[in-house]
Amino acid sequence: xxxxxxxxxxxxxxxxxxxxxxxxxxxxxxxxxxxxxxxxxxxxxxxxxxxxxxxxxxxxxxxxxxxxxxxxxxxxxxxxxxxxxxxxxxxxxxxxxxxxxxxxxxxxxxxxxxxxxxxxxxxxxxxxxxxxxxx
Numbered sequence: 780x781x782x783x784x785x786x787x788x789x790x791x792x793x794x795x796x797x798x799x800x801x802x803x804x805x806x807x808x809x810x811x812x813x814x815x816x817x818x819x820x821x822x823x824x825x826x827x828x829x830x831x832x833x834x835x836x837x838x839x840x841x842x843x844x845x846x847x848x849x850x851x852x853x854x855x856x857x858x859x860x861x862x863x864x865x866x867x868x869x870x871x872x873x874x875x876x877x878x879x880x881x882x883x884x885x886x887x888x889x890x891x892x893x894x895x896x897x898x899x900x901x902x903x904x905x906x907x908x909x910x911x912x913x914x
């Protein structure tokens with residue numbers, strides 16, 4: 780079971796993601812804006828953050844930038860899930876530190892698949908001795 784933060788201001792998207800991830804055994808905190816997401820992640824870092832690009836107050840990319848500069852959150856996997864489907868936006872998100880970029884409309888099972896892949900990669904990168912599992 781992983782702790783996942785979903786930051787998306789669209790109620791239906793938040794409900795679908797929460798239900799899909801909870802049904803798969805994960806704990807989900809769904810927040811409707813970037814500032815709330817950052818506050819929640821600072822209190823308790825998640826195993827994965829799923830961020831919408833366009834949200835009120837703070838965009839998903841702004842949250843991503845914050846995470847990549849914050850010591851507790853710098854290694855947290857981030858999935859961008861957005862209606863912005865331009866190649867340039869995708870490249871910028873990867874440059875800023877996103878681990879995965881999916882566009883809306885989305886298949887909930889595909890989101891679940893990639894979420895679990897990102898969580899598994901994070902776990903294997905960090906062994907008890909702090910060495911990569913692949914070295």
